[in-house]
Amino acid sequence: MQVLMAAFLVWSLMSPQGRGTEAWPTHTACRDGSLQVLYQSCDALQDFGFSVDQCPKQLKPNLNIRFGIILREDIEELFLDVALFSKGLSILNFSYPICEADLPKFSFCGRRKGEQIYYAGPINNPGFEIPEGEYQVLLELYTQDRSTVACANATLLCS
Ligand SMILES: *[C@@H]1O[C@H](CO)[C@@H](O)[C@H](O)[C@H]1NC(C)=O
Numbered sequence: 001m002q003v004l005m006a007a008f009l010v011w012s013l014m015s016p017q018g019r020g021t022e023a024w025p026t027h028t029a030c031r032d033g034s035l036q037v038l039y040q041s042c043d044a045l046q047d048f049g050f051s052v053d054q055c056p057k058q059l060k061p062n063l064n065i066r067f068g069i070i071l072r073e074d075i076e077e078l079f080l081d082v083a084l085f086s087k088g089l090s091i092l093n094f095s096y097p098i099c100e101a102d103l104p105k106f107s108f109c110g111r112r113k114g115e116q117i118y119y120a121g122p123i124n125n126p127g128f129e130i131p132e133g134e135y136q137v138l139l140e141l142y143t144q145d146r147s148t149v150a151c152a153n154a155t156l157l158c159s
């Protein structure tokens with residue numbers, strides 16, 4: 001997994017910028033017996049690597065994730081917006097602070113534009129059972145001045 005993620009980062013580093021209208025490839029964040037999570041970068045400028053070590057549909061708290069990206073912005077402060085849809089209907093929106101000036105939750109908080117970050121470790125998430133169905137999720141990571149750091153649209157298939 002480490003090697004794969006490193007290879008992925010090198011590959012995204014080397015990918016030419018300004019890809020025009022071409023979409024980024026679809027990646028699998030995790031696949032378990034009954035749950036599959038696919039995502040695609042919706043940032044015109046870059047792709048990023050993301051995976052979840054295990055994804056049972058009965059989600060456990062403190063999932064271990066891996067995330068790698070090259071920063072387009074300084075991240076003194078970093079926020080995540082999530083919008084969840086099912087069959088085109090909006091179900092849930094939430095915003096979550098990841099790095100705050102006085103409360104940096106992760107080692108990568110405060111890193112600078114141009115740096116490559118790679119995080120492998122737990123995130124503090126609620127544990128719950130995902131109801132069967134197909135969901136669309138829009139995710140955006142952005143900074144204190146509302147500059148996008150990463151953007152993704154994901155499909156979650158739970159059977
Ligand atoms: C992301 O959105 C595009 C455009 O709406 C869609 O074609 C694609 O299937 C989506 N990808 C995922 C992984 O949900």
Ligand SMILES: *[C@@H]1O[C@H](CO)[C@@H](O)[C@H](O)[C@H]1NC(C)=O
Pocket residue numbers: 083090091092093
């Ligand atoms: C989530 O945000 C979208 C766009 O801002 C809005 O249209 C939608 O009604 C919101 N949904 C909920 C459940 O608040």
